[in-house]
Amino acid sequence: xxxxxxxxxxxxxxxxxxxxxxxxxxxxxxxxxxxxxxxxxxxxxxxxxxxxxxxxxxxxxxxxxxxxxxxxxxxxxxxxxxxxxxxxxxxxxxxxxxxxxxxxxxxxxxxxxxxxxxxxxxxxxxxxxxxxxxxxxxxxxxxxxxxxxxxxxxxxxxxxxxxxxxxxxxxxxxxxxxxxxxxxxxxxxxxxxxxxxxxxxxxxxxxxxxxxxxxxxxxxxxxxxxxxxxxxxxxxxxxxxxxxxx
Numbered sequence: 001x002x003x004x005x006x007x008x009x010x011x012x013x014x015x016x017x018x019x020x021x022x023x024x025x026x027x028x029x030x031x032x033x034x035x036x037x038x039x040x041x042x043x044x045x046x047x048x049x050x051x052x053x054x055x056x057x058x059x060x061x062x063x064x065x066x067x068x069x070x071x072x073x074x075x076x077x078x079x080x081x082x083x084x085x086x087x088x089x090x091x092x093x094x095x096x097x098x099x100x101x102x103x104x105x106x107x108x109x110x111x112x113x114x115x116x117x118x119x120x121x122x123x124x125x126x127x128x129x130x131x132x133x134x135x136x137x138x139x140x141x142x143x144x145x146x147x148x149x150x151x152x153x154x155x156x157x158x159x160x161x162x163x164x165x166x167x168x169x170x171x172x173x174x175x176x177x178x179x180x181x182x183x184x185x186x187x188x189x190x191x192x193x194x195x196x197x198x199x200x201x202x203x204x205x206x207x208x209x210x211x212x213x214x215x216x217x218x219x220x221x222x223x224x225x226x227x228x229x230x231x232x233x234x235x236x237x238x239x240x241x242x243x244x245x246x
Contacts, residue, residue: 022049027056035064043074059094066100079110090121095128102136119146126157131164138172151182167200174205187218203236
């Protein structure tokens with residue numbers, strides 16, 4: 001049932017204050033109520049709310065509308081439409097929209113593959129406060145995609161992503177410290193960042209932390225701690241961790 005039809009039948013379900021504000025042209029209310037509808041998996045209600053918000057230049061609404069088409073939430077997947085809405089979101093200054101547009105450009109999903117443009121979008125996302133954008137930017141420097149390889153710059157952006165709460169970035173920092181990539185080998189820093197990654201539910205980080213406890217690398221050997229982190233990694237879906245968690 002569309003939003004207009006829903007509002008026409010208040011006996012079935014009264015519109016929320018945000019839905020009512022959206023129908024009066026409040027773009028931010030459209031974005032908020034549209035996301036709420038997605039969260040409760042009511043995609044039929046979410047789509048018109050987000051469409052109205054995006055039409056009124058809510059960058060957040062455009063990003064979530066891109067998500068609907070990208071993942072096929074209540075619609076058939078359409079990567080071209082998804083890329084278009086992500087692009088509009090990014091153009092209007094929403095960092096997550098830039099991250100998502102960058103991912104589409106990186107893979108050539110719904111748009112021509114363009115590594116340089118993807119790098120530019122990830123840079124804009126990171127500068128706009130997206131931790132995952134910083135992580136993606138770090139990967140471009142690490143892999144030399146759309147920019148010259150630079151391990152030190154990759155590390156700096158992984159650190160920024162980790163500080164922003166991106167657990168995978170924390171794991172990346174740990175690996176680079178463990179391997180001495182972009183920085184002198186530093187087991188203490190590796191241990192620290194594996195811990196941060198594990199705290200943010202990155203299974204691989206929990207496994208590597210367990211290994212450090214098992215081998216006594218930068219920490220006193222502790223079979224008990226090792227087993228606890230192997231168990232945590234297993235709970236998070238890391239198969240190799242499950243082997244050692246028994």
